[in-house]
Amino acid sequence: MKILFIIQGEGRGHLTQALSLRQKLIGEGHQIVGVLVGKSPVRRLPDFFFEKIEAPVYLFESPNFLPSAKNKQVNLAKSVIYNVLRSHRYMSGIRYINRMIKETEADVVVNFYELLTGLTYLFFRPKALMVCIAHQYLFLHPDFVFPKESRLSLAxxxxxxxxxxxxxxxxxxLSFRKMCEVPSEGIxxxxxxxxKEVLEVTPTNGDYLHGYLLNSGFSxxxxxxxxxxxxxxxxIFWDKKDVRPEVKVDNHLSFHQLNDTLFVRYMAGAKAYATTAGFESVCEAMYLGKPVLMVPTHIxxxxxxxxxTLSGAGVVSEQFDLDAxxxxxxxxxxxTSFAHWVKQADWLILREFRADVLLEETPSSLWHRLSTGWIYRLGKSLPI
Structure with a gap:
């Protein structure tokens, strides 16, 4: 099948997930006809992604969170105003996505949590079937347990x-552990x-701490x-613009630009790992047996x-408390059960891309089945 990736470009998680899925799909004989990445002007895509994806990459502007003045936590009010003012650009992005789906003649679109992809399917109803993949879709699972946050934020x-x-x-x-399917939600x-770079590396217990900062203000x-x-x-790895690949403060503290090979090597040899709580790198640390300190920047x-934490990854903090x-x-x-779960990924994920499973849904029958359901489910989660 011809497959088009559309990726939300915030952080490194969705990008490395796309690299992993590409490895699996190519191995099954599928063709990746293009990769669309939604990004904001305040973010820079890491060089390793362009080097490893081995498919044409096209960028478009997409809504994104903006950091606070100190470049730490998300500034929600600023983000909302910024994105509203740029809504005309996002409409252009929706039209661009629809055009690229047609031009690449994709049979399947894989959406890595990019908002404009869903809006493209709302407004234009492309013929290509869409498969969404991300940890965030677990938030729609009836058995998912949320932290104590405001009801408005969760809604x-x-x-x-x-x-x-x-x-x-x-x-x-994508989940830290097994959970039942939810056919009514398509989950x-x-x-x-x-x-495979993570799966094949041999972990050791080194004498240093490893880390990743989504927002460089935490430095x-x-x-x-x-x-x-x-x-x-x-x-410590960060995504700071216009700095050297390694900023060496002294012999015991270095800040590194994102580099996938170097990141995995330092993860494998670390004593422990500190991060701004992205799903992907927490999973990498768990697989390699590293305890994790997680400092969330948004809901x-x-x-x-x-x-x-429910799967034993580590602890949550409001700041980088490396003493903890x-x-x-x-x-x-x-x-240890997490590693066994991860090793089932190939057959559990690839079976969902088998032609007899996926393409049994024609675009017309799919829309007939979904049209009566998604509006109701969307309405249920309105934040009011």
Whole structure:
């Protein structure tokens, strides 16, 4: 089949998931005809993605969260105003997505949680079948346990998630553990999409802490902690523009630009891992047996982090409290069942792309079945 990827380009998680799924689909004889990545002007796509995806990459502007003035937490009010003012650009993105689906002659669109893809299917109803894949689709599962957050924030999160999946034939919900399918929602729960580089590396227990900062403003917290603990080695990855590949503060603290090979190598040899609570890297740390400190920057990551604690990943904090991470590293017991779950990913995910499973849905029958259901489900999650 001809498959088109459409990816939400925030952070590294959806990008590395796409790299992993590409490896699996190519191995089954499918063709990746293109990769569309939605990004905002404040983010830069890492070089490794262009090098590894081995398919034409096309960028378009997409709604995104904006960080606070200190480049740490998300500024929700600023993000809403910014995205409303740029709505004309997003309409152009919707038309562009529809045109690219036609021009690539894709049989299947794989949507990695990109909002404009769902709106494209709402307004234009492309012929290609859409499969959505992300951890966020687990938020629509009736058995998913949410943290104690405001009802409005959680309702808004579920509303956003439903919009990304308008017209989807199925939603592959990446999960830390097995959960039942939900046919009424089109939800199929599957293991995380870890790349072969992670699956094949041999972990060791090193003498340094590893980390990833979605927003580079957190680097000041890292520097401050390092001043108080200069003997502890730190290798921290960030997405900061216009800096060298490695910013070496001293012999024990280095900040690295995102590099997938280097990131995995440092993860495999670390004592423990600190992150802004993205799903993908938490899964990588769990698979390699590393305890995790998670510092969410917005409601979505708060849900990721809480879900991860239920599977024994580590602890959640409002700041990069590396003292807590060091204490955790002394008592942490890896979740061995998680590795067995991850190793089932190939057959559980690839079976959903088998022609006899996927293409039994014709576009007309799919829309007939979905049209009476998605409006009702969308309405149920309206944040009011």
């Amino acid at each position: 808004s999160l579920k509303f956003f998630t439903r919009i990304t999946a308008i017209g989807a034939a199925k939603k592959l919900a 199929v729960v599957v293991p995380p999409l870890l790349r 000041e917290e890292i520097r401050s902690w390092h001043k108080a603990h200069p003997a502890v080695k730190l290798h 979505e990551q708060a849900c990721n982090a809480y879900d991860a 991470l060091l204490r955790l590293s002394q008592t942490h017991q890896p979740n």
